[in-house]
Amino acid sequence: MDTHMPPRQKLVVVGNGMAGMRTVDELLKRAPLKYDITVFGAEPHVNYDRIMLSSVLAGEKDLEQIVINPRSWYDENGIDLIVGDAVVAIDTAARTVTSAAGRVVAYDKLLLATGSRPIAPPVPGLDLPGVCAFRDIADVNTMIQASEQHSRAIVIGGGLLGLEAANGLLRRGMQVAVVHLMGTLMERQLDKAAAELLQRELDERGMNFFTNGQTEAIFGDGRVQGVRLADGREIPGDLVVLAIGIRPNVDLAKAAGLAINRGVEVGDDMRTSVPEIFAVGECVEHRGKTYGLVAPLWDMAKVCADHLAREDAVSDYVPAAMATRLKVTGIDLFSAGDFIGDETTEEVVFRDAARNTYKRLVLRDDTLVGAVLYGDAQDGGWYFQLLREGKPLGSLRDTVIFGQAFGNLAAGAPTADPTVAVAALPDAAEICGCNGVCKGKILGAIAEHGLTTPEGVRARTKASASCGSCTPQVEQLLTLALGDGYAAKPAGEKPMCKCTSHSHDQVRRAITGQALRTMPEVMGALGWTTPDGCHVCRPALNFYLLVAWPGEYVDDQQSRFVNERMHANIQKDGTYSVIPRMWGGLTTADELRAIADVVDKYAIPTVKVTGGQRIDLLGVKREQLPHVWKDLNDAGMVSGHAYGKALRTVKTCVGSEWCRFGTQDSTGMGVKLERMTWGSWHAHKVKLAVSGCPRNCAEATIKDFGVVAVDSGWELHVGGNGGIHVRATDLLCKVTTEEEVLEYCGAYLQLYREEARYLERTAPWLERVGLAHVKARVVEDEAGRRALHAKFLHAQTFSQNDPWAERAPGADAAAPFRTLATVE
Ligand SMILES: Cc1cc2nc3c(=O)[nH]c(=O)nc-3n(C[C@H](O)[C@H](O)[C@H](O)COP(=O)(O)OP(=O)(O)OC[C@H]3O[C@@H](n4cnc5c(N)ncnc54)[C@H](O)[C@@H]3O)c2cc1C
Numbered sequence: 001m002d003t004h005m006p007p008r009q010k011l012v013v014v015g016n017g018m019a020g021m022r023t024v025d026e027l028l029k030r031a032p033l034k035y036d037i038t039v040f041g042a043e044p045h046v047n048y049d050r051i052m053l054s055s056v057l058a059g060e061k062d063l064e065q066i067v068i069n070p071r072s073w074y075d076e077n078g079i080d081l082i083v084g085d086a087v088v089a090i091d092t093a094a095r096t097v098t099s100a101a102g103r104v105v106a107y108d109k110l111l112l113a114t115g116s117r118p119i120a121p122p123v124p125g126l127d128l129p130g131v132c133a134f135r136d137i138a139d140v141n142t143m144i145q146a147s148e149q150h151s152r153a154i155v156i157g158g159g160l161l162g163l164e165a166a167n168g169l170l171r172r173g174m175q176v177a178v179v180h181l182m183g184t185l186m187e188r189q190l191d192k193a194a195a196e197l198l199q200r201e202l203d204e205r206g207m208n209f210f211t212n213g214q215t216e217a218i219f220g221d222g223r224v225q226g227v228r229l230a231d232g233r234e235i236p237g238d239l240v241v242l243a244i245g246i247r248p249n250v251d252l253a254k255a256a257g258l259a260i261n262r263g264v265e266v267g268d269d270m271r272t273s274v275p276e277i278f279a280v281g282e283c284v285e286h287r288g289k290t291y292g293l294v295a296p297l298w299d300m301a302k303v304c305a306d307h308l309a310r311e312d313a314v315s316d317y318v319p320a321a322m323a324t325r326l327k328v329t330g331i332d333l334f335s336a337g338d339f340i341g342d343e344t345t346e347e348v349v350f351r352d353a354a355r356n357t358y359k360r361l362v363l364r365d366d367t368l369v370g371a372v373l374y375g376d377a378q379d380g381g382w383y384f385q386l387l388r389e390g391k392p393l394g395s396l397r398d399t400v401i402f403g404q405a406f407g408n409l410a411a412g413a414p415t416a417d418p419t420v421a422v423a424a425l426p427d428a429a430e431i432c433g434c435n436g437v438c439k440g441k442i443l444g445a446i447a448e449h450g451l452t453t454p455e456g457v458r459a460r461t462k463a464s465a466s467c468g469s470c471t472p473q474v475e476q477l478l479t480l481a482l483g484d485g486y487a488a489k490p491a492g493e494k495p496m497c498k499c500t501s502h503s504h505d506q507v508r509r510a511i512t513g514q515a516l517r518t519m520p521e522v523m524g525a526l527g528w529t530t531p532d533g534c535h536v537c538r539p540a541l542n543f544y545l546l547v548a549w550p551g552e553y554v555d556d557q558q559s560r561f562v563n564e565r566m567h568a569n570i571q572k573d574g575t576y577s578v579i580p581r582m583w584g585g586l587t588t589a590d591e592l593r594a595i596a597d598v599v600d601k602y603a604i605p606t607v608k609v610t611g612g613q614r615i616d617l618l619g620v621k622r623e624q625l626p627h628v629w630k631d632l633n634d635a636g637m638v639s640g641h642a643y644g645k646a647l648r649t650v651k652t653c654v655g656s657e658w659c660r661f662g663t664q665d666s667t668g669m670g671v672k673l674e675r676m677t678w679g680s681w682h683a684h685k686v687k688l689a690v691s692g693c694p695r696n697c698a699e700a701t702i703k704d705f706g707v708v709a710v711d712s713g714w715e716l717h718v719g720g721n722g723g724i725h726v727r728a729t730d731l732l733c734k735v736t737t738e739e740e741v742l743e744y745c746g747a748y749l750q751l752y753r754e755e756a757r758y759l760e761r762t763a764p765w766l767e768r769v770g771l772a773h774v775k776a777r778v779v780e781d782e783a784g785r786r787a788l789h790a791k792f793l794h795a796q797t798f799s800q801n802d803p804w805a806e807r808a809p810g811a812d813a814a815a816p817f818r819t820l821a822t823v824e
């Protein structure tokens, strides 16, 4: 035991909110043993994510889901948490704080993190029951209760907070009126054009707006009954929510004699005018500025923790540009930096009225200083990164308005795939603005802890744990880190995507039940909220329509992921890998010669044998693809679909033809299976295998459909997965003939095609529907099995076209593979 440890100092924290607890969290990382920590919180709760109150109000989360640090966290770190007891006095001479309940606690260092208070308009009626702010859990409970007993709500304030309150109350079934002093909504975050689009959209959802509306009185007898405006208009309401702004909560600091202006004044080291008292968060004023968003608080927390941890720390708080998103489901809105501009700036504007999208970039001296995005805010993170870097845009200037993917293409990147875009970001790029988490930290956590899901990333890093708008980027980072090992979670009964409230299953049922035969028909009949859908729903709809109407529905290439569009796997350096099909894993000298010629001719750097017994040509440049395919095609080979949500390979062992143990011709069986199933599209990738005896050299028991020869015939196994979550197959049944193997396989795959949700592999599908159900349909119902098999074969007559042959050099279909002309 170290007997020379210095005695612990006493740290008292006033305010159990977001900035205070983040500082403690950072401090524990730096100096876990330096302090005995006492935290006072005026609210009767553990630390929770205040940002997410909007989601709780909207019914999207419950209170338990927004807790940041449970009681156990305080206990494990030896923190004495006192909740429901506000600190009412600080004695800077005696170095003690006194709480409302009379507790007196001494400190060596004191941290003030008292946040802010809602501003109330100077009008009568503020004390009436039914009037509240939108600041804490108590306010949200007041609103939820009101929505259960009353029907009309008035929100005063059409800023970020007011609109989130209005949306939540609307979602809870209330009629909502929004009173806003200014002519346009969110004037502090949006320019006029974006604000008008927003108002129109919220208007269509049923919000009533009273812009240029100055509240003169809140009236009511016993309980609030409405609001009167200065121009005489009266709005009836049973609940009034005040959301006109916040003011730093400085009362305590002021009474203790600390230097105060609008907030508690702090230096770059987060120290107040009293050296042993620090302050962070919304209660502070730093170089004349106060704050109302979380991102800057994380930087303050780090700097403050540095100084609390070490007397000789040198870090300084440097304010950075800030970004905002509106957390109203289905509305994509982002603004950052100086989005208004002045005579020294220029604007680049893009508006697509049909798609309801609007983008406005503000540039100064060839650098991006502000951005407003409405309708499609996917590139918000990228613009924010450019803005923070402050580098001259140079050649990016002409295309920057079209977003990151286009910018990358113009700069010579091979694809507009968002994964490629996120790959191009530096490690320091901020992905989660709410929690200040950068790309490097997320990738590091994925690698270090073997994370495979967004939930895992959330738990380890807090990225995407708050407003959730960075979840797509987190998923792209998972894809980047894990490749095929990351299977985006299939949606269950939750909406398919933000374009619809219908789940995958509902959409599938509607497609067949209402005979919807095209994407516009589906979107029209089911009330899609976007004109063309998005990157989430389009591939799924394309697949569902393809399965429902084979031969009739025309596959939509634009709705496919980049690998399927390019008919090749994109690799991490932007080149592609090409895999020719080798039926059942067999090849010939001619095929090998042709492959060798192609490798020489196109200087393909790497040739590799895959786990599925195929040959992978790696490092093929995009413009070479059609030529490589043509040469392979000319030698009789077709695409191996190694890139698709489709039948990939049928792995085989050498079987009875060569092996001493083999009881059946597994290779021949594999070839027949592959001839039957190649080219079939599925909800996810599908792999088959055939082993010639129970020694199972082809590893058939971790495949989607595995066949194992036994003395009496063939065992059929289903639902295996060799990916990150290894799952051994379930035994479906035993059959005796090769014809039966083919029939059961076709029926099984067709059932999977008809029932699985897009991006759901056979393993989770089987677990969801149950083996008994699959047995009932494929084994016990002979007529049903035949029908399923027949449907599969029928669909195959339309889908067994080699995509390579259709895209020979010179043909129109090869156009996407030509490199883009340089954008002048
Ligand atoms: C509904 C809502 C939605 C929001 N959405 C976003 C968003 O999308 N993006 C974003 O960046 N920001 C958002 N914010 C703002 C963000 O929550 C704040 O910036 C952040 O919480 C400020 O952290 P803080 O620790 O300074 O204050 P707080 O989190 O408010 O914590 C201060 C705490 O101190 C306590 N306290 C005060 N005085 C005393 C005392 N004397 N003794 C003991 N305890 C005391 C208070 O009760 C409170 O719990 C939102 C805020 C709200 C209310």
Ligand code: SF4
Residues within 6 Å of the ligand: 653, 654, 655, 656, 659, 660, 661, 662, 663, 666, 691, 692, 693, 694, 695, 696, 697, 698
């Ligand atoms: S699975 Fe059986 S038949 Fe096939 S190679 Fe292995 S031992 Fe031989």
